[in-house]
Amino acid sequence: MSTITRGETVTSAIPACDTGDVSALLERGRTLAAPVLRAAVNRLAAPMDTVAAYHFGWIDVDGRPTDADSGKAVRPALALLSAEAAGAAPETGVPGAVAVELVHNFSLLHDDLMDGDEQRRHRDTVWKVHGPAQAILVGDALFALANEVLLELGTAEAGRATRRLTTATRKLIDGQAQDISYEHRERVTVAECLEMEGNKTGALLACAASIGAVLGGADDRTADVLEAYGYHMGLAFQAVDDLLGIWGDPEATGKQTWSDLRQRKKSLPVVAALAAGGPASERLAAILAEDAKLTDAQLADFDEEEFASRAALIEEAGGREWTSQEARRQHATAIEALDGVDIPSDIRARLVALSDFVVVRKR
Amino acid sequence: MSTITRGETVTSAIPACDTGDVSALLERGRTLAAPVLRAAVNRLAAPMDTVAAYHFGWIDVDGRPTDADSGKAVRPALALLSAEAAGAAPETGVPGAVAVELVHNFSLLHDDLMDGDEQRRHRDTVWKVHGPAQAILVGDALFALANEVLLELGTAEAGRATRRLTTATRKLIDGQAQDISYEHRERVTVAECLEMEGNKTGALLACAASIGAVLGGADDRTADVLEAYGYHMGLAFQAVDDLLGIWGDPEATGKQTWSDLRQRKKSLPVVAALAAGGPASERLAAILAEDAKLTDAQLADFDEEEFASRAALIEEAGGREWTSQEARRQHATAIEALDGVDIPSDIRARLVALSDFVVVRKR
Numbered sequence: 001m002s003t004i005t006r007g008e009t010v011t012s013a014i015p016a017c018d019t020g021d022v023s024a025l026l027e028r029g030r031t032l033a034a035p036v037l038r039a040a041v042n043r044l045a046a047p048m049d050t051v052a053a054y055h056f057g058w059i060d061v062d063g064r065p066t067d068a069d070s071g072k073a074v075r076p077a078l079a080l081l082s083a084e085a086a087g088a089a090p091e092t093g094v095p096g097a098v099a100v101e102l103v104h105n106f107s108l109l110h111d112d113l114m115d116g117d118e119q120r121r122h123r124d125t126v127w128k129v130h131g132p133a134q135a136i137l138v139g140d141a142l143f144a145l146a147n148e149v150l151l152e153l154g155t156a157e158a159g160r161a162t163r164r165l166t167t168a169t170r171k172l173i174d175g176q177a178q179d180i181s182y183e184h185r186e187r188v189t190v191a192e193c194l195e196m197e198g199n200k201t202g203a204l205l206a207c208a209a210s211i212g213a214v215l216g217g218a219d220d221r222t223a224d225v226l227e228a229y230g231y232h233m234g235l236a237f238q239a240v241d242d243l244l245g246i247w248g249d250p251e252a253t254g255k256q257t258w259s260d261l262r263q264r265k266k267s268l269p270v271v272a273a274l275a276a277g278g279p280a281s282e283r284l285a286a287i288l289a290e291d292a293k294l295t296d297a298q299l300a301d302f303d304e305e306e307f308a309s310r311a312a313l314i315e316e317a318g319g320r321e322w323t324s325q326e327a328r329r330q331h332a333t334a335i336e337a338l339d340g341v342d343i344p345s346d347i348r349a350r351l352v353a354l355s356d357f358v359v360v361r362k363r
Numbered sequence: 364m365s366t367i368t369r370g371e372t373v374t375s376a377i378p379a380c381d382t383g384d385v386s387a388l389l390e391r392g393r394t395l396a397a398p399v400l401r402a403a404v405n406r407l408a409a410p411m412d413t414v415a416a417y418h419f420g421w422i423d424v425d426g427r428p429t430d431a432d433s434g435k436a437v438r439p440a441l442a443l444l445s446a447e448a449a450g451a452a453p454e455t456g457v458p459g460a461v462a463v464e465l466v467h468n469f470s471l472l473h474d475d476l477m478d479g480d481e482q483r484r485h486r487d488t489v490w491k492v493h494g495p496a497q498a499i500l501v502g503d504a505l506f507a508l509a510n511e512v513l514l515e516l517g518t519a520e521a522g523r524a525t526r527r528l529t530t531a532t533r534k535l536i537d538g539q540a541q542d543i544s545y546e547h548r549e550r551v552t553v554a555e556c557l558e559m560e561g562n563k564t565g566a567l568l569a570c571a572a573s574i575g576a577v578l579g580g581a582d583d584r585t586a587d588v589l590e591a592y593g594y595h596m597g598l599a600f601q602a603v604d605d606l607l608g609i610w611g612d613p614e615a616t617g618k619q620t621w622s623d624l625r626q627r628k629k630s631l632p633v634v635a636a637l638a639a640g641g642p643a644s645e646r647l648a649a650i651l652a653e654d655a656k657l658t659d660a661q662l663a664d665f666d667e668e669e670f671a672s673r674a675a676l677i678e679e680a681g682g683r684e685w686t687s688q689e690a691r692r693q694h695a696t697a698i699e700a701l702d703g704v705d706i707p708s709d710i711r712a713r714l715v716a717l718s719d720f721v722v723v724r725k726r
Contacts (some may be wrong), residue, residue, distance in 0.1 A: 110503060139503075
């Protein structure tokens with residue numbers, strides 16, 4: 001029932017990684033992608049450019065420049081490594097990194113509105129500040145911009161990269177559709193949850209991990225292998241996210257305690273606990289069935305102890321341990337996938353380090 | 364102040380066209396594109412496939428098949444003619460026709476939600492029936508599908524076609540952003556209105572008119588010429604639409620009398636009348652300034668005569684005549700653009716006939 005601190009959950013089976021190196025990789029991704037991303041967003045007509053700049057955290061509600069919390073930047077780092085995996089310069093992956101970031105942020109803008117989420121990265125969401133129409137419009141514009149950034153390269157590789165990005169985007173949309181439909185269902189299977197998470201998180205990380213290579217002229221086999229690596233890494237990432245969503249340290253995550261339980265999310269620990277059977281599982285099912293009859297306001301009135309006891313039941317039923325193991329399994333599958341093709345050993349080591357980082361992160 | 368019936372407004376300067384031929388062109392576009400469009404939409408995961416089928420008019424709210432009012436189908440007809448203009452078979456243009464229809468419908472789904480429009484083609488809009496989240500999600504999915512339909516062709520031509528479609532989509536989004544921002548402004552210039560209409564209507568017709576040629580291997584010059592033809596035809600189309608939005612016969616348009624005035628639309632006849640100066644223009648400006656203080660409900664309470672008198676002022680100030688002439692000018696510019704390249708004379712005649720049809724239509 002303690003909150004998770006760095007590395008505690010899922011490190012046991014994972015060799016120590018050079019975190020200094022990962023920081024450098026993330027920093028490189030941010031540094032190379034940021035100016036190109038900003039230039040792309042600046043192309044948007046007013047007021048969409050301002051709304052997008054607010055969304056990215058570059059300006060505050062009053063239009064003043066801010067110190068951006070640009071997030072973990074795993075995707076840009078991946079896209080650059082991906083180019084190197086195909087023997088190209090890391091810069092070759094930059095348009096891919098930017099396109100993937102644009103699609104990711106298109107989905108955040110629309111998902112926040114659909115889900116009615118009022119906060120993201122400790123700030124009011126775009127629909128809350130600028131209204132629903134701007135959230136829809138700027139989301140659409142970022143999606144279009146993502147294709148533009150790639151296709152204006154005018155190469156055959158860019159066409160192939162855009163095709164992979166389009167496929168990933170369709171999966172992202174499928175995943176959001178599943179997420180919405182699961183909200184209205186009492187029971188979601190572990191398989192359904194994994195499929196949804198594969199679509200919502202796996203597909204775009206898979207694209208980030210392969211798009212640089214595609215732009216660098218890699219063959220389909222190499223791109224597919226990198227895609228598989230990114231997909232399973234995405235599932236590992238999401239499993240950790242699901243753990244943090246319940247047991248994460250509010251100081252680190254910036255979210256409330258028991259955040260996902262407050263939002264009734266049918267995340268992996270919950271569906272795994274419900275699927276496990278046994279007394280704790282059955283008690284949890286009974287309690288959640290009662291919760292389902294309550295309004296959101298009534299649920300929000302619960303005190304800490306109520307959520308803590310639900311979390312304890314999830315843990316007792318094995319949902320926490322299963323999810324933690326699942327993160328390790330997906331992490332291992334991601335690494336194994338890399339054996340499918342020849343990748344320079346130093347680049348392979350970095351891909352492994354980035355994958356390690358993703359499962360030991362604390363936010 | 365009479366309502367417009369077929370041909371009355373803008374035919375005087377236009378040679379008679381073989382409408383039988385245009386019907387056949389429209390029918391051909393519908394027949395070739397429809398099955399491919401349906402197959403593409405069927406790829407969507409549930410419930411998005413059903414929501415999309417409702418939007419396209421293939422099923423009713425209860426999921427029963429309906430006799431679809433598939434609209435005028437000018438864009439598919441154009442895309443097929445476009446392929447022929449480049450010396451390719453009309454079928455070559457089909458993926459382009461489908462992609463353009465998907466983008467058009469993506470924008471309708473999102474625009475209806477942003478604008479709060481409850482009716483389209485005499486039926487409740489998607490957000491009204493299936494909720495805002497589905498309207499956002501299915502719109503996103505259709506946009507992604509449009510790129511997919513083109514890019515899965517896997518050819519260099521498909522990459523070029525997708526790039527042109529992406530550019531058109533960005534303009535579409537820019538146009539919607541302008542439309543929204545103009546709603547909150549007291550004065551919009553004629554130039555701003557034309558720019559907005561060029562983005563909202565011209566860009567996608569321009570794309571429809573060139574995408575078949577691009578897929579058929581046309582060079583950039585030919586594609587650009589066809590794009591210019593489609594763009595000006597789109598502006599002619601929109602000018603006629605703006606006339607019908609005020610003076611259209613409700614029986615033909617399916618809209619209320621004085622529809623655009625009820626919605627305070629700053630369409631071409633209105634902005635042209637306001638820009639004209641003189642007593643009628645000034646009186647109109649004063650009345651619209653008073654209207655701006657009213658709520659939508661108060662405006663909806665006005666009787667027919669109130670709107671009729673506003674329409675009369677617009678006409679007296681010259682807004683109706685100017686817009687009618689503008690339709691003719693844009694139509695002429697569209698036809699002239701075709702002189703820029705060699706197009707088989709029978710195909711050229713059909714492109715002219717289609718353009719004629721667009722400016723004489725009554726709905």
